[in-house]
Amino acid sequence: MTRAFDAIVVGAGQAGPPLVGRLTAAGMKVALVERHLVGGTCVNTGCTPTKAMVASAYAAHLARRAGDYGVRIAGDIAIDMPAVTARLQGIAAKSRHNNETWLAGMDGCTLIREQARFLAPDRLQVGDETITAPRIFLNVGGRALLPDMPGIGEIDVLTNSSILELTEVPAHLVVIGGSYIGLEFAQAFRRFGAEVTVIEKGSRIASREDEDVSEALRQILAEEGIAFRLNAECIHFAKHPEGIAAGVACTEGEPAVIGSHVLIAVGRRPNTDDLGLDAAGLAHDAHGYIGVNDRLETNVAGIWALGDCNGRGAFTHTSYNDFEIVAANLLDGADRRVIDRLPCYGLFVDPPLGRVGMGEAEAKAKGHRIKVGKRAMTRVGRAVEKGEAKGFMKIVVDADSDAILGGAILGPGGDEAVHVILDMMQTGQTATSLAHTVHIHPTVAELLPTIAGELKPG
DSSP states (O other): OEEEOSEEEEOOSSSHHHHHHHHHHTTOOEEEEOSSOTTHHHHHTSHHHHHHHHHHHHHHHHHHTGGGGTOOOOSOOOOOHHHHHHHHHHHHHHHHHHHHHHHHTOTTEEEEOSOEEEEETTEEEETTEEEEOSOEEEOOOEEEOOOOOTTGGGSOOBOTTGGGGOOSOOSEEEEEOOSHHHHHHHHHHHHHTOEEEEEOSSSSSSTTSOHHHHHHHHHHHHHTTOEEEOSOOOOEEEEETTEEEEEOOOSSSOSEEEESEEEEOSOEEETTTTSOHHHHTOOBOTTOOBOOOTTOBOSSTTEEEOGGGGTSOOSHHHHHHHHHHHHHHHHSOOOOOGGGSOOEEEEOSSSOEEEEEOOHHHHHHTTOOEEEEEEEGGGOHHHHHTTOOOSEEEEEEETTTOBEEEEEEESTTHHHHHHHHHHHHHTTOBHHHHHTOOOOSSOSTTHHHHHHTSOEEO
16 A cells, blocks of 8 residues: 655654644645654653653752751651652653644644655655655654663663653662763752762763863762762673672772662664665765755755754754754745754753853864853852852853854853853854843843953953
8 A cells, every 4th residue: 555645754753743734734745654652852751851850859959958048848858759750751741742632633644653664765664554755854863872881781771761760769870971961860860869970981071061161060960969980991780789780990989880770871873773764875874864964955855854863963952943944945945054053052950051152172173262251150149149159151252253152151040041142143243242231130141241241361
C-alpha cells in the first residue's frame, strides 16, 4: 500500500508540529510520522520535566534556608520523591496531550505512529505501508550518548531520560560528565539529599565557558556539597558490594568512587542510525548528523533536516528557529539563514547561567581586541536582597567598533536578564547605547548599563 502526500514530516519534536501547522494552513496534505512520543525530547525527557524537577529541588533548598529570611519551619524538611516524579511526569504528560490535541485539530494532517525509513529520496517505509512526497522534513531529534567505557555493560546506568523515573533518592549519585545536563541533575539530587560526585575528564566543568564562569559554577556547586573529580584519565566501572565502583584514575584522591547510581551525561547523538539515510543519498558525518546548508537544505533536493539531527544547534529554541527559517523560506518567499542567529543558551542550575555570543577566550581567538565589563552579584542590590548574591555578570565588547560580542550572567534571573544583551546584539546596538539605556530599579538587569559604562581592556 502506498499513500501520497504533499509533504512528510518525520518527528514530532519542537520543529515538527508547528511546521505541519504552517504546511496544512497553506493547503498541503501532510503526514507527520512519530515512532514514540509527540513533543520530542523537550516535552518528554528534556526541558519540561527537568525544569519541573529543578523547581522541586529549589523548593527544598529554599525551605532549608527559611531561617535566613526570618521564617521558621517546624520539623525536618523531607523529600517525597514519588511525588516529585509524579509532578514532573504529570506536567510533561499535559504538555504532550496539548500537542496531540493541537495536531488532531489540523485539517490535512495525518499522524502516523510508526518508525520511518527511507526507501528512496521521496519514499519512506512506515510500518506496513509506503508513503511518498516531494518534500520531506527530518526532525528526528537525538538521545543520550552511551560511550564505550570499560565495564559500562556490566552495570545499570541512568541517562537523562531514565533518571526522571526514579522514585527514590539515590544514596550516592555519581555523575559522569561535568557539562550542562550533568550539572543540573547533580545539583537537583544533592538538594534532594543525595551524596553527589561529578567525574569529568577535563580540567574544569562547563569547559566551553570562560575559565571564570567555570570556576564560579564549581564553587557554587561545591558549597552545596557536590564533590568533583576532574582530570579523570580513565573512567571505568565495576560492580561493588555497596553499589557501583566508578574508576577515576586521577592524579589526586582515591582511585575509585563508590556510588549507588551512575548517571551518564557525556553528550548526545542524533536519531538517524535507523533512518536509512544512504537509501536517500543523504550526506552525514561519522556521528550521524545530517549535513545541511544555512537554509537547512540537505544535499538531496526536496529534503530538509531540522533540530538536533542537523548538528546546527542542540536546543529547543534552535529547533524552533529551524522551523521558522524553513517555513519562511518555503512559504513566505523569505531568505532566512541559520548563520544569522546568535548563539544563546542557559544552564539551569541555581543560580542559572545565561549566555549569548562569544566569551573572552573565543573573542580573542577570533582576533578581536576586547574590553570587558564585569560585576559580582555581591554588588547587585536585587541579588543581595534576595539572599542569592552568588555569581557575576559580564559583557564582552570589541574595543575598536564598540560592538557587543557576547555576555554571561551567572546569578539570580541570569537566564532572563541575558536577553537584554541578546536583543542589543541582534539589533546592532553598541555598548555605548546599552550604557545610555535606563533600566528599572531594583533588578538584576539594571546593572548591565552600568558595566557597559565601566569597560576595561580584556
